[in-house]
Amino acid sequence: MFEKILIANRGEIALRILRAAKELGIATVAVHSTVDADAMHVKLADESVCIGPAPAKDSYLNIPALLAACEITGADAIHPGYGFLSENAKFAEILHDHDIAFIGPSPEHIRIMGDKIEAKRTARALGIPCVPGSEGGITDDEEAMRVANGIGFPVLVKAAAGGGGRGMKVARTAADLSDALTSARTEAKAAFGDDAVYLEKFLDTPRHIEIQILGDGQGNAVHIGERDCSLQRRHQKVLEETPSPALNQDERSRIGEICAAAMRKLRYSGAGTIEFLYEDGEFYFIEMNTRIQVEHPITEMISGLDLLVEQIKIASGAPLGFTQADLELRGHAIECRINAEHPATFRPSPGKILYYHPPGGVGVRVDSAVYQGYTIPPNYDSLVGKLIVYGRTRNEALMRLRRALDEFIVDGIDTTLPLFRNLVRNSDIQDGAYDIHWLEAFLANGGMDDVSS
Template sequence: MFQKILIANRGEIALRVLRACKELGIQTVVVHSTADADAMHVRLADESVCIGPPPSRDSYLNVHQIVAACEITGADAVHPGYGFLSENAKFADILAAHNITFIGPSGDHIRVMGDKIEAKRTAKRLGIPVVPGSEGAISDEKEARRVAAEIGYPVIIKASAGGGGRGMKVARNEADLDVALATAKSEAGAAFGDDAVYIEKYLEKPRHIEIQVFGDGMGSGIHLGERDCSLQRRHQKVWEEANSPALNAEERARIGNICANAVAGLGYSGAGTIEFLYEDGEFYFIEMNTRLQVEHPVTEAITGIDLVHEQIRVASGGGLSVRQEDIRFHGHAIECRINAEDPRTFAPSPGTITHFHTPGGLGIRVDSGVYSGYRIPPYYDSLIGKLIVHGRNRVECMMRLRRALDEFVVDGIKTTLPLFRDLVGNPDIANGDYDIHWLEKYLAAPSD
């Protein structure tokens, strides 16, 4: 087991990893920017190292400073959390060259799954169902028209190196295609430094279903069920739940086993998430995230398995702590992402939190690194906390969530709490009747 882990992240995920390390008796080092000097994870860590000024490129993305912090403190492993360097293959390679363990998959696996075209090819080879579309990057308008005619309109054009909705355009007919292609390539080049794009069949009303997987790097893999992440705004997840209201036990086992066998066949090590669009009983591969997800707590709630403990165990060479037949799913869990944003416009709302009170009681968990008097800096992601609620079934979970949202108090800044208070009382949400477009339509509707 590791002696000392450096946590290369900030906010709630840094605190989440720190707590897991303390439970395992592992010393902790956190890095931070000057803007985060008073952050909770900095206060609670065994050691902390300031690695630069507020901009991420000068601090949390500064590989040389992070490696230097490892060497100064004697950290023998790095946990990247999510975001920042968590899916940076070069970072994983550099750590390996310095004999520091990256708590995650190999640089090669990050590289393969980070390229959307290569990831789709790999998924297909491993037996994962994929969306009909181009085999590789689209070279010109003529090829785009040929592929679109073969798979049928509407189609969606996606950036090969992208994510988060950037470099993504829908064409409903041939007249739309040339403009959509040019726009997607331009956005992809500006956002990712790579204008390669590919084409897929566009699904009209799919759900977003993702499967949590783990591999031991030695040919074994497991799945821990699915999460439904269909409530999204601009392709950013807002509300996640497990199990999905749309799946039954047979569908869950079928797609879960496909994914577990795939990570085993890949020789994958650590946590990963294989994401799908789901429509009319069929799953279609989107991408694989080679890291811990923001929404991992809902999986922990229904399985009782600590995913960060498992990451650390696998990275240290200890293998998986459970077999597939050991995993049981209990009840239902929902996570709401609490952001420092206006609940209608989603404009960022940095500033000082004057009062912060979290809900409690059976089945309630809040992952957050903020406190009363903490100033939300304007430089980073607006997530300030996650409310995770667990119940014996979805009805109980929703009732508990409604009560927990009523108790949650964040004063001094605007947050998305009012949005969730509205959603929990909506009949479509109560019935689990929504798809990936539902939330944007709801937000665009005139308010009463």
């Protein structure tokens, strides 16, 4: 087991990693930018190192500074959390070259799954169902038109190195294709430094279903159920739940075993999430995230596992301590991402939290690194925290979520709490009758017009 872990992240995930490490008896090192000196994980870590000024490129993405922090503190492992360097294969390689463990998968697997075209090829080879589309990158408009006509309009133009909805454009007709290609390439080049794009069939009313997996790199892998992440705005997840109200037990078992079998073949190591679009009983692979996900707590709630602890154990060389048959998933869990944003306009709202009162009670969990008097800086993502609820049934979880949202108080900044209070009372949400386009249609149709700007 590791002696000391450096946490190469910030916010709630940094605090989550710290807690897992402490429960394993492992010392922790918090790194931070100058504006994060008062962060909760910095206060609680055994040691802390300032690695640079506020801009992420000068601090949390500064690999030499992270290596220096490891050398100064004697850390023998780094946990990258999510975002920042968590899916950077070069970073994982550099750590290996410096005899520092990367708590995550191999650089090879990060690289394969980080390239959307190569990931799709690999998924097909592993028996994972994929969305119909181009075999590789599209080089010109003529090739794009040939592929699009073959799979049928509408089609989705996607950045090969993309993520978070950037470099993604829909062409509903042949007349739209050239503009969609130009726009996607331009956006991809600006966001990722790579303008390679590919085409996929566009599905009109899919759900976004993801399968949580764990592998130990020794040929053992399990799936831990699915999460429904269909409530999204601009391709960013807003609310997640497990199990999905859209799947039956046969469907979830089938796709779960396909994913676990694929990870056994790949000899994948660590936590990962295989993401699908689901429509009319069929699953279509879209990408794999080779890291812990923001929404991992709902899987923990129904499985009883601590996924961060499992990540650390696997990275230290331990085999999985359980089999698929040992896992029993019970109940229902829902997560809301509470952001420092106006609930109707989504305008960022950094600033000082004047009063903070998180909810509590049976089946309620809040993963957050903020506290009363804490100032949310404008330099990073706007996540205040995650509200997670558990119930024996979906209805019990929804009622518990409604109660918890009414208890949650954050004063001094705008947050998206009013959005969730509205959503949890909506009949479509209560019935589980939503897809990936539902939330944007709800907002466009005045779903939050009663919230003052």
